[in-house]
Amino acid sequence: MSSRRNPRNFQSNRIEPMPESLLPYARQWIEEEDVEAVVAALRSPLLTTGPLVERFEEALAAYVGAHHAVAVNSGTSALYSVLACLGIGPGDDVIVPTLTFVATASAVLHTGARPVFADIDADTLLVDPDDVAAKVTSKTRAVIAVDYAGQPCDYDRLRRLCERHRLALIADACHSLGASYRGRKVGVLADASVLSFHAVKPITTGEGGAVTTDDATLAERLRRFRNHGIDRSWRERRAEDDLAYDVVELGWNFRIADFQCALGLSQLRRCDEGVRKRERLAKLYSRELGPIPWVRLPAIREDVVSSHHLFVPLVDFAGCGLRRSEVMEELARAGIGTNVHYRPVHLLSAMRERLGTGHGLCPVAERLYERLLSLPLYAGLEQEQVSIVSRKVIETLSRNPVSWETGPAVREG
Numbered sequence: 235m236s237s238r239r240n241p242r243n244f245q246s247n248r249i250e251p252m253p254e255s256l257l258p259y260a261r262q263w264i265e266e267e268d269v270e271a272v273v274a275a276l277r278s279p280l281l282t283t284g285p286l287v288e289r290f291e292e293a294l295a296a297y298v299g300a301h302h303a304v305a306v307n308s309g310t311s312a313l314y315s316v317l318a319c320l321g322i323g324p325g326d327d328v329i330v331p332t333l334t335f336v337a338t339a340s341a342v343l344h345t346g347a348r349p350v351f352a353d354i355d356a357d358t359l360l361v362d363p364d365d366v367a368a369k370v371t372s373k374t375r376a377v378i379a380v381d382y383a384g385q386p387c388d389y390d391r392l393r394r395l396c397e398r399h400r401l402a403l404i405a406d407a408c409h410s411l412g413a414s415y416r417g418r419k420v421g422v423l424a425d426a427s428v429l430s431f432h433a434v435k436p437i438t439t440g441e442g443g444a445v446t447t448d449d450a451t452l453a454e455r456l457r458r459f460r461n462h463g464i465d466r467s468w469r470e471r472r473a474e475d476d477l478a479y480d481v482v483e484l485g486w487n488f489r490i491a492d493f494q495c496a497l498g499l500s501q502l503r504r505c506d507e508g509v510r511k512r513e514r515l516a517k518l519y520s521r522e523l524g525p526i527p528w529v530r531l532p533a534i535r536e537d538v539v540s541s542h543h544l545f546v547p548l549v550d551f552a553g554c555g556l557r558r559s560e561v562m563e564e565l566a567r568a569g570i571g572t573n574v575h576y577r578p579v580h581l582l583s584a585m586r587e588r589l590g591t592g593h594g595l596c597p598v599a600e601r602l603y604e605r606l607l608s609l610p611l612y613a614g615l616e617q618e619q620v621s622i623v624s625r626k627v628i629e630t631l632s633r634n635p636v637s638w639e640t641g642p643a644v645r646e647g
């Protein structure tokens with residue numbers, strides 16, 4: 235779909251076609267071992283519902299330290315499945331941060347429940363636990379915390395809040411596989427944690443997702459739910475020489491294929507290495523861009539290790555006398571791909587129409603949204619490229635010498 239024909243497509247509007255040599259804002263990290271693993275799976279007897287799904291799930295559960303992992307075909311279906319299997323539906327409210335990918339909220343809507351948007355903390359850009367607390371009502375059933383850019387939320391505070399009000403705590407950890415909080419890995423910090431293996435996420439299966447949890451009942455429901463609600467897997471039935479099955483509750487086909495899990499297994503072995511590589515690059519960006527008066531870097535708390543999924547400086551474009559779209563366009567002309575993560579979800583048309591949301595609901599996210607700019611960050615990026623991108627960003631922002639030299643009157647963010 236051409237963005238030019240759709241004026242509501244805010245992100246790519248007016249941006250030039252990408253040159254061939256563009257550094258993307260994100261990119262998968264594929265090695266020969268990944269290719270070999272997928273090829274071997276393609277040559278095996280079962281392309282789907284074979285043994286690699288379980289092996290991937292076991293490896294994931296072991297990696298994060300959870301009792302169970304259930305792999306599905308996307309992070310979105312993982313989110314939706316968790317909500318549905320927890321029995322969340324019409325009449326229920328689920329609190330979600332507004333600074334997230336649309337899927338966090340649309341998964342809630344697809345169950346028939348209502349997403350209630352919480353604002354973010356201005357320093358970390360993570361959901362503000364005080365605003366979550368303020369939005370709990372008798373209809374609230376769950377809170378979805380989003381580890382924006384790879385930094386885990388304040389799970390101890392959120393857990394206390396959820397325990398007090400008897401709410402389920404779900405982690406949307408689609409950005410944060412490999413991260414940790416107070417010495418515990420993402421994947422065990424909430425009642426259920428949702429991962430995405432989309433191409434640009436910390437590890438990939440092309441498309442894919444998973445739920446990790448210590449709750450055996452939830453894991454069993456999730457396994458049924460991803461396979462039409464069928465009570466026993468095909469392999470269990472074959473092993474028992476009885477292929478008959480029953481469907482107790484309706485489900486979907488949210489299955490992931492074996493060759494995807496082959497890729498996932500191979501990728502998972504390099505998950506920590508990917509985090510370390512991105513961390514090194516993020517530090518370099520911080521050194522180059524941190525001192526710039528028109529730029530503020532979101533805080534990363536002392537008690538966490540981020541997965542450094544995204545590098546998102548907050549840029550005072552207006553203060554520099556520029557529009558973000560102009561800056562993105564100029565960077566694209568220099569071969570530098572950028573992105574905006576995200577337009578606050580409560581401002582998206584579908585949410586406004588269904589929920590009556592609009593400006594003023596989450597003022598911090600609305601204000602900081604104007605400043606978001608995701609710069610290229612991925613394992614295969616070279617240190618030299620980080621320096622080139624940083625210099626080009628500084629050059630672009632300093633185009634208007636007067637405002638550049640005066641600097642902002644107050645360094646607010």
Ligand SMILES: *Cc1c(COP(=O)(O)O)cnc(C)c1O
Pocket residue numbers: 308309310311334335337338380406408409429430431432441442443
């Ligand atoms: C990517 C993402 C999702 C959805 O994952 P898919 O695998 O693309 O369906 C959900 N939430 C967040 C925060 C994401 O970044």
